[in-house]
Amino acid sequence: MITVITTNLSRKKDAISLGKKLLDNNLIVCSNISKTTSQYFWKGKYHEEVEYQASFKTSIDKKSQAIKFIKKHHPYEIPLIASKEYEISNSYKAWMDKTLS
Helix, strand or coil, X not given: CEEEEEEEEXXXXXXXXXXXHHHHCCCCCEEEXXXXXXXXXXXXXXXXXXXXXXXXXXXXXXXXXXXXXXXXXCCCCCCCCXXXXXXXXXXXXXXXXXXXX
C-alpha cells in the first residue's frame, strides 16, 4: 500500500518547494505537480484561477508526519489536504520502503 497526499497551491514554485522540503526530510518518495484550473467561493467572492495540484507519495507509516509537515508549511489559510491509499506493485513498494528507511 502507498498513501498519496494531495493539496493545491497558487504558485508552482511553492508546490515545488514544498515537495523538495518533504523529500529532504525523508517524508515522501515522489512529488507530482500538475497545473489545474480551480473554481471556488472564498469569503463570499467567486474565484476562478490557476492552481498547482501537488500529489505526494509516501508510506502509510509516514502519512501522519507528512500531513503534519504540509499543514505547517502550507501558505493557504485553510488548505485542502486529502489522502488516499492505493495498492502498488511489489517492486515499487520495495523501492519506496528502501528510500524512506
